[in-house]
Amino acid sequence: MSERITISDAARHVDESVEIAGWLYNLRKSGKIVFPIVRDGTGLMQCVALKNALPEETFEALKHLTQESSLKVRGKIRAEARAPGGYEMDVEGVEIIQKVSEADPYPITPKEHGVEFLMDHRHLWLRSQRQHAIIRVRHEVIRAVRDYFDNHGFTLVDTPIFTPAACEGTTTLFEVNYFDDDKAYLTQSGQLYNEANAMAFGKVYCFGPTFRAEKSKTRRHLTEFWMVEPEMAYADLDEIKRVAEEMVVYVVGRVLENRREELKTLERDTSKLEKVAAPFPRMSYDDAVKNLQAHGSEIQWGSDFGGADETILTEQFEKPIMVDRFPTAIKAFYMQPDPERPEVALGVDVLAPEGYGEIIGGGQRIHDPELLLKRIEEHHLPKEAFDWYIDLRKYGTVPHGGFGMGIERCVAWVCGLEHVRETIAFPRMLYRLKP
């Protein structure tokens, strides 16, 4: 019996008779020779089956096999320049697990398909090379993020998905029933809980799904997306910016190091990623507004950037840029005002280059109990819902802060994608909940 190997390991089994188990990716035939291409999740293997080297029924079965049929192939591995992966298998035997019916063939052919069709078949689309590459880059991004924080003294403390109250405006939260007529909401950020965790552990991070019921229908929005959020006690804005910068550089470096093949499959221009090094350009909101106006934007001081504004700003640089000190009025209630200019807040956004926009938002949180209470009132928030949050400022309050990075936007940028919908296996979007 032949040893079972994965296709990615083929190089170590040259001239051996082995078995691979997978699915038929494509089949080309030319009379008395057929070339089944098998995928097993780790790579593609071009097999070669000759009519006069195999039993009649084996050859005929292979010749008529349909796309995505499951099968095991036994054969000898050989280095072959003409084969897609550089190695080829001379078929000695085949076991067909399931032949896909000709009456209902695999719908995703090697030709072009539209967005709607592919999204309806997302559960099958994941089998194609491009999607495979994206998901593997995503995996590397997530691993790198975790490694970065794990290696820099952060403790992983995950925050709840169900939350009892709306922290900032109920319109963007998904409401769910929570026993006996109570309402709960799906979290849109772990930040408030992160602050409690930071007061307990010093430096913490959480990583999990977040939910936003915004009716946004753009290439940058999902209703369910994954976010990593570090939070640090005794950290000021400069420290928060330094950590964000260092983490982004590390993550991009790890993808370049370990996912070259995938980036090549995606036809990503890696020279653009090679330029992602510290220090990132830093710019105040004030200067950003002046810059935008000089480039023809209608933006006025006091309003947030539009999508076009982000593009104008980021196209001037080859690296991500950090914009800080936004007007306090357009930021969340907990954002620490600049002591020297209370009209601006000590927050920072990191904008990815090439028009990918905001991938990180964060800043310093209010640590003064009086100011926090004032802000809760000004924002007409229910004080009783924030009792525990206010407690954090009563028992040994310290300056602190952190940020959140959206994984899907980060992956879309690293992969150079048109839309974030491809960066997660089963995207949840406005008007799309299936499959």
Added chain:
RNA sequence: UCCUCAGUAGCUCAACGGUAGAGCAUUCGGCUGUUAACCGAAGGGUUGUAGGUUCGAAUCCUACCUGAGGAGCCA
């Protein structure tokens, strides 16, 4: 919620108001080195839905449905 565009074969798309077509996929046949193989043949259609204009509608008009891109919205 608003704006723009689009819905024709399983898929990607053609078809000036006048006989609905091609490539891929599927089936059959041919080919011993194919690279989204190639060559030949076959099957495959209530043109998103409902109305309207017209001798005649895939094509023009109205409404609705679905999708896409964008705006608004969005630590």
